[in-house]
Amino acid sequence: MTEDTHxxxxxxxxxxxxxxAKRKAPEPKPKIIHFTSRNPPWTYLKLKLVSQPGSAPQPxxxxxxxxxxxxxxxxxxxxxxxxxxxxxxxxxxxxxxxxKYHIMWIRVPREDASAVVSAVxxxxxxxxxxxxxxxxxxxxxxxxxxxxxxVAGSGADLFVP
Amino acid sequence: MFQEVDESSRREKCFTTITQLPAxxxxxxxxxKRSPFSTIQNHAFVHSVEVILPxxxxxxxxxxxxxxxxxxxxxxxxxxxxALLEHEFFNTYIKSGNILMISEGRxxxxxxxxxxxxxEIYERTGLTGKPFRSGGRKHAKERFLVELxxxxxxMLHGKKGFERIVWAFTNVLTQSMAWLFHDxxxxxxxxxxxxxxEAKKGNSSKNILKVGAGNKPIDxxxxxxxxxxxxxxxxxxxxxxxxxxxxxxxENMSEDDLQEYCGSLSEWIAMVQMASPRLSGExxxxxxxxRYAAPDAEEGQASDLMSLKWHGLISSRxxxxxxxxxxxxxxxxxxxxxxxxxxxxxxEGRDGFMVMVLPSGQSSAQSSESSQTSQVKDxxxxxxxxxxxxxxxxxxxxxxx
Numbered sequence: 001m002t003e004d005t006h007x008x009x010x011x012x013x014x015x016x017x018x019x020x021a022k023r024k025a026p027e028p029k030p031k032i033i034h035f036t037s038r039n040p041p042w043t044y045l046k047l048k049l050v051s052q053p054g055s056a057p058q059p060x061x062x063x064x065x066x067x068x069x070x071x072x073x074x075x076x077x078x079x080x081x082x083x084x085x086x087x088x089x090x091x092x093x094x095x096x097x098x099x100k101y102h103i104m105w106i107r108v109p110r111e112d113a114s115a116v117v118s119a120v121x122x123x124x125x126x127x128x129x130x131x132x133x134x135x136x137x138x139x140x141x142x143x144x145x146x147x148x149x150x151v152a153g154s155g156a157d158l159f160v161p
Numbered sequence: 162m163f164q165e166v167d168e169s170s171r172r173e174k175c176f177t178t179i180t181q182l183p184a185x186x187x188x189x190x191x192x193x194k195r196s197p198f199s200t201i202q203n204h205a206f207v208h209s210v211e212v213i214l215p216x217x218x219x220x221x222x223x224x225x226x227x228x229x230x231x232x233x234x235x236x237x238x239x240x241x242x243x244a245l246l247e248h249e250f251f252n253t254y255i256k257s258g259n260i261l262m263i264s265e266g267r268x269x270x271x272x273x274x275x276x277x278x279x280x281e282i283y284e285r286t287g288l289t290g291k292p293f294r295s296g297g298r299k300h301a302k303e304r305f306l307v308e309l310x311x312x313x314x315x316m317l318h319g320k321k322g323f324e325r326i327v328w329a330f331t332n333v334l335t336q337s338m339a340w341l342f343h344d345x346x347x348x349x350x351x352x353x354x355x356x357x358x359e360a361k362k363g364n365s366s367k368n369i370l371k372v373g374a375g376n377k378p379i380d381x382x383x384x385x386x387x388x389x390x391x392x393x394x395x396x397x398x399x400x401x402x403x404x405x406x407x408x409x410x411x412e413n414m415s416e417d418d419l420q421e422y423c424g425s426l427s428e429w430i431a432m433v434q435m436a437s438p439r440l441s442g443e444x445x446x447x448x449x450x451x452r453y454a455a456p457d458a459e460e461g462q463a464s465d466l467m468s469l470k471w472h473g474l475i476s477s478r479x480x481x482x483x484x485x486x487x488x489x490x491x492x493x494x495x496x497x498x499x500x501x502x503x504x505x506x507x508x509e510g511r512d513g514f515m516v517m518v519l520p521s522g523q524s525s526a527q528s529s530e531s532s533q534t535s536q537v538k539d540x541x542x543x544x545x546x547x548x549x550x551x552x553x554x555x556x557x558x559x560x561x562x
Contacts, residue, residue, distance in 0.1 A: 031180070031181070032178060032179070032180045032196070033177075033178070033179040033180070033411075033419070034176075034177070034178050034179075035176075035177055035416070035419075035420060036174055036175070036176050036177070037174070037175045037177060037420055037423075037424060038171070038173070038174055038175075040175065040424050041421075041424070042428075043170065046559075062446070062450045062451075063450070066449070066450055085452070087439075087450075087451040087452055087453045088446075088450045088451045089432065089435065089437050089439055089451065089453060090435055090436070090437040090438060090439070105435065105437070107453065110170065113167060113170060114167040114170070140560075141559070141560060142557070142558065142559040142560065143169070143557070143558050144173060144512075144554075144556075144557025144558065144559070145170060145173045145175075145557070146173065146175050146427065146428075146431075146512075146552070146554045146557060147427075147428050147431035147432065147435070148427050148428075148430060148431040148434075148499060148512075148513070148515050148552065148554055149173075149501075149512035149513060149554040149555075149556075149557035149559075150431075150557055150559055151431050151434045151435045151499075151501075152208070152209040152211070152434070152499070152501030152513065153208075153209075153501070153559060154208075154503075154559045154560070155208025155209065155472075155501065155502075155503040156265070158208055158237070158341060158472070158473065158474065158503070159237070159265035159339040159341065160339075161237060161339070161385060
């Protein structure tokens with residue numbers, strides 16, 4: 001149904017503006033501006049840090065998360081990988097039993113998103129000091145170009161009694 | 162930097178509409194063909210609804226939300242698809258009633274059944290080449306979307322076409338699964354009234370569960386009746402863009418600037434939903450970790466916000482009531498409504514939508530071009546309309562809750 005109302009109109013504004021200017025009709029129709037974005041500047045990722053079962057749980061803070069990310073990116077893409085600008089939007093570090101454990105929300109330029117996804121999903125890193133912590137890896141929980149589509153989750157938890 | 166082809170990214174879209182609401186909206190007859198009302202109605206299966214508004218206005222609207230708005234209620238049941246077609250259930254809910262029902266599973270890989278307006282749609286993976294039962298079927302990315310109109314007069318027990326569905330449900334699709342059920346025509350009867358009163362005694366922040374024991378057909382499948390309680394989340398010292406000037410600013414923006422502005426505004430709403438520390442006025446994160454900035458942050462100021470979140474199977478009708486209620490009670494304040502959908506339709510993956518309504522009395526959008534629209538203004542129909550942004554999102558990939 002959305003398709004009907006929106007069609008494939010990429011730029012509809014011009015039409016609306018000129019229309020209002022041309023006819024000074026007394027028609028009290030409010031002006032509607034309408035456009036479709038397909039190529040927004042950012043891609044958002046929800047990543048989960050998974051550690052080897054049995055290893056001591058370590059709190060996730062922004063700096064260590066960023067270190068893990070840089071390590072993954074440099075391993076996969078070399079020096080250019082570390083140059084990808086990454087914004088950490090939020091770190092959720094609740095108790096290990098909840099879904100909000102070791103979650104990181106980041107935003108990267110849209111063009112770099114697939115490279116980042118490949119880099120983080122192929123990476124396995126050692127902990128900060130290899131004696132106390134085991135290997136860690138990133139799992140991509142959600143990916144999208146519009147943050148609003150990701151924040152509420154999939155709703156699958158509703159089906160679980 | 163790395164120009165790789167990203168298929169899933171290319172399917173993502175955001176439809177943005179900026180419009181002005183009519184000055185008067187009859188709650189009994191909403192302009193359902195117009196944005197944002199059309200958007201609200203088009204999203205039938207919703208799992209989360211969130212409202213964000215300044216904290217100082219929350220106390221004003223709270224009583225009205227509590228008294229005038231019924232809490233969304235739904236049931237979770239475990240049953241096989243064939244149970245849908247059993248006489249009593251079928252006759253009560255499908256032939257004459259009006260229900261919303263959706264099964265578990267991820268669209269795209271599992272079988273997902275949804276029931277809406279008596280129409281049943283389901284998808285099934287991996288059946289290419291196998292004989293499969295009839296029905297208006299549509300091939301979509303190696304999946305089948307089968308739509309059956311169970312309300313047709315021919316859909317009766319004993320008829321050939323119908324027996325075919327019965328056969329499929331008893332022989333192929335026999336798995337029992339979790340369903341969410343919402344009866345759109347339910348009036349809180351005496352039995353359900355009990356659930357509600359019991360719900361109030363319970364924990365107010367959690368949704369309430371109760372096993373149903375009434376005599377409706379749904380009660381025979383041991384439903385868990387759930388009442389959604391809104392969750393109140395306070396956001397303190399959030400850098401809020403200066404909305405008041407927007408009406409004026411929008412007029413003079415170029416197409417690109419407008420797109421960028423709308424994008425960052427929707428991002429900001431999502432950041433509030435997420436409760437990101439980057440929005441806090443006290444955040445002093447190193448630019449190495451994040452360079453996020455709220456839109457027009459230098460002109461904005463930190464203020465306390467409040468968000469209310471409902472999580473459950475919610476009908477578009479309820480969302481509409483909430484929206485109208487908010488419109489009525491927040492004339493002097495902005496508010497945002499964010500809705501996320503469940504069971505994305507197989508092909509189009511609709512994720513949800515966001516609506517942002519600016520305070521009324523914001524006729525600056527008009528006054529900047531008053532020479533042209535003075536006539537319109539005199540009629541008084543447009544000048545007081547509230548500027549509204551509406552974003553419809555589709556195509557994102559969420560694999561885990």
